[in-house]
Amino acid sequence: MGTEGCCQQQTDSETTSKLVLEAGHNSNDRCCKNNGSRETAETEVPFIPLTVDENDVISGAKEILKVIRSHWDLSTAEFKIFTDGITNKLVGCFNKTPQDDNNTSQNGATDYSKNVVLVRVYGNKTDLLIDRKAETRNIKLLHSYGFAPSLFATFKNGLAYEYVPGVTLNPESVTKPEIWKLVACRMADMHKVSQDNGLTIPSSTRESMLWKKVQSFFDLVPERFSDADKHSRLEKTFLPISKIRNEFEMLYKKLKSLNSPLVFAHNDLLLGNVIYTESLSQITLIDYEYADYNFQAFDIGNHFAEFAGVDEVDYKRYPSKEFQLNWLRTYLESYLGTSQVSDEQVETLYVQVNQFALAAHFFWTIWALIQAEYSTIDFDFVDYAFTRYNEYLSKKDQFLSLDTNTNSLS
Template sequence: MGTETKFNCYSENSSTDGCIPKVVKSSSDLAQKLSSNGIDNGKTTQVNGSTKLVVPFVPIFIEENNVIDGAKELLTAIRPQWNLNDVDFKKFTDGITNKLVGCFYNPPKNGTSTNGKCTINSSHHSTSTTNEYEHIHNDGNDSGNLSESDIESETRNTDSKSSNNVVLVRVYGNKTDLLIDRKAETQNIILLHSYGMAPSLYATFKNGLAYDYVPGVTLDTSSVLRPEIWKLVAHHLAAMHRVVKPQSDNCDKNNHMPMLWKKTQSFFDLVPEKFTDADKHKRLEGTFLPISRLRAEFAELYKHLESLGSPLVFAHNDLLLGNVVYTESRNTVNFIDYEYADYNFQAFDIGNHFAEFAGVDEVDYSRYPKREFQLEWLRVYLQAYLKKKHVTDDEVHRLYVQVNQFSLAAHFFWTIWCLIQAEHSKLDFDYVGYAYVRYNEYLARKDKFLALNINSTS
């Protein structure tokens, strides 16, 4: 489906039932409506005796080359009480993928309004929000994750604990809707926020989101190995897998097709038989083209994985290191970027996370976690997931086999993703080269991992 079709999905839904964004005719209408109803953005309200989360839809389109002015227009709707002269705007990226703007409300203590200022910062290194390689197979998305020092410095004249003084505006990149269902993304954020696992969603607009920040720093190839951190990750993922359940009857996990199959098939459909760039096409011929050969190979792999009996859970499905936020002061981790969240195999979510230990900026698969580390990680995970202190060695081994075999599917999944990006993305990144990296790792591990036996711990 094209980008415009996805945008229409928002404008056609005018009810808040089922957590669909509410549509208003104009920014002024929205501000008046929110004020008259006493509703704060991202909060709940009573509708027909039941509690609903109201997420306003603002019918504006923010141009990628004019995101600051677009953010100002959005704020007049969702933060009408803010004086724009007292808002500092920080542009955290300046690429051709998703754009992230931080809006920091700093009202003067002396009652004298300041001049609002705009800061362009495309090389900010405190978190992954500006390092696009950390989200390279996440559409170059900007997580909205700012470090606590960033928030403190930008909100120095306000109560730093008030998240209402910070609004993050994310503008979608060109043609990212080919890969991501934006309506589903919005619903995922709303769902996970209800479980305390995602930031508040303040509003949606035609080509983006406005939401709360997540304080902390994203993981890297070193921090992900620290026991005080990886145990938090294992616990948080187990909690997500165990408790999160979409409220819609259409999302019954017993009748829901796993994301791994349906999304990979949709990706296959998007890979062209002939690439526009002749050089790219030549590099892809033989190994990846014609795509029918890879379709058959994946179908065979999937049939085997399906037989392993991995539970179907609501999964993140893209738990790369840049999507895990560690907040040291609170001793917590949070996950960000829920574009691919959906029901899927438990073992895929973990196997994909383990595969991401290699990093993306400088991929090194010698960092893939060793068996001893995995067994310890998986035991902690199972204790939380099964809610029991004593987990048997057989239970841990079973999950170990499932996870490593499903990690093969993760390599396959992102390989096909790369082929689509190679055709459509304008980002200065060698997607063809990265496709080879992921596919070669799949081939290198395939025989060893598929030889693992659930019934044998040797």
């Protein structure tokens, strides 16, 4: 979901796959490494004291390019606004007159992968949901480990960053063995990252972001929505908000008792935030707005919940037990660094993941309620809140009854 919205699968990440078609696919122009090793070089990211008008993002993008791509001829540059996002706006900036002559791909098509900048302009009030300083820090940190694209610049209400060649996942591709195994290993590698270079948080004082973030979300949900129709639709189910606050508190107590490890998690691994570069057999994770320490099982459970898709949500796509056990074994082999993973370890993680999937539904339900009040994008956030919350209610008893002896899913 993230600040690209519950249709983020159609946002920055899917935009990347669209850029592949328009800008060419250069498998050698790659920003991330698969081994998660730490790059030592640190690059200072410039801050541009500019606020981009969300109604005129191209003019704003040009001002940013004057700073970070001063050699571009903006009179010939092309700009494309991607309208699929429902909380942020994204513009692709294409340098049509690259300085070097090596600008054709193997098939003879023009390759602009070295001459593309993505400029993301934050949506209205999304700063209420996201710690933007933490987001910038996370991108820089994870890029240094080879996980995130390069961050070229930040400005008052957005950032400019690197294009990553590849295609984003969809409900069909995410179940292919050659892809899901890479995703499992990539997530495991990320979960082994720890903040350092002055950002270290001692393990004894680390806390999950889940409780604090959801409580802050609750605080942002109005008791009366400014739109009377929205208020009427939401009133019986979600208002007063104290009703579902209590529900989440009971759920959280249950989940915390599972003792899922705290890891540095992405927390928003919907399919559109996973880019697959086939030529390199490589997975890149993007959009780190919610990255923070969290329960390991939340990150995985949230990812599994996103198998349902976004355009046409279908929770029949939620992965079967057989699929999950294979996925989780691959994940644990990478996370633990051993092929000697026991059935008991896999089964334990299976129970944790499915129960934390409930928390993922809850998380994005409250997120959607906030968007319903503040977002200026034409999207039915109220309907999305109902979609996620109804799935939570539908699976609540089944998932919470799981244990390592009776862990079956229909």
